[in-house]
Amino acid sequence: xxxxxxxxxxxxxxGGSLRLSCAASGIIQGIDVMGWYRQAPGKQRDVVATITSGxxxxxxxxxxxxxxxxxxxxxxxxxxxMNSLKPEDTAxxxxxxxxxxYDYWGQGTQVTVSS
Numbered sequence: 001x002x003x004x005x006x007x008x009x010x011x012x013x014x015g016g017s018l019r020l021s022c023a024a025s026g027i028i029q030g031i032d033v034m035g036w037y038r039q040a041p042g043k044q045r046d047v048v049a050t051i052t053s054g055x056x057x058x059x060x061x062x063x064x065x066x067x068x069x070x071x072x073x074x075x076x077x078x079x080x081x082m083n084s085l086k087p088e089d090t091a092x093x094x095x096x097x098x099x100x101x102y103d104y105w106g107q108g109t110q111v112t113v114s115s
Contacts, residue, residue, distance in 0.1 A: 002026045002104040004095045009109030012085055016113070020080040022095030022106055030099050034071060034078040038091035038111075045094065049080060063089075085113045 008020040020036065035050035049059045049069040057069055068081040078095065090113050095106035 002028060002031065002097060002099070004097065004104055004106035006093065006095045006106040006109040009093060009111045011112045011114065014085060014087055014113055014115050016085050017081070017083045018085065018111060020082070020093055020095075020109060020111075022078045024076040024078075024095075024097065028076055031097050034095070034097045036069065036078075036080045037094045037096050038089075039094070039108075040088075040091040043091075048093070051078060082111070085111075087113045087115045089113050 002024055003026045004022055004024055006020060006022050008018060010018060012018055032053050033050050036048040037045050038048050039045040047060060048063055049067055051057045051069045051071045053073055059067060066084045071078045089111060091111060092108040093111050094108045097104050
């Protein structure tokens with residue numbers, strides 16, 4: 001089992017910044033990819049950014065150039081620095097990882113961007 005705990009969400013004005021953090025605990029051996037997903041009301045959950053244990057990153061087109069994902073393997077943490085936030089970034093953000101056929105999700109943290 002892997003437990004993921006997010007922090008750092010909140011309310012920010014358009015153009016502002018937020019930093020999300022996710023701490024992983026439990027049986028973390030074999031974990032490679034970690035990432036962030038988001039789900040807005042009435043919409044499906046979509047990937048925002050992912051990072052491998054080796055540091056390779058991928059971003060959704062909508063956040064490229066504004067968001068940066070980073071990871072500290074020694075501390076088992078992953079972060080999402082979000083700059084130039086837009087109202088359409090408003091969503092619940094979830095930390096995610098997987099191992100084999102198992103998926104693990106955090107409880108989610110709300111990000112609200114006001115116009």
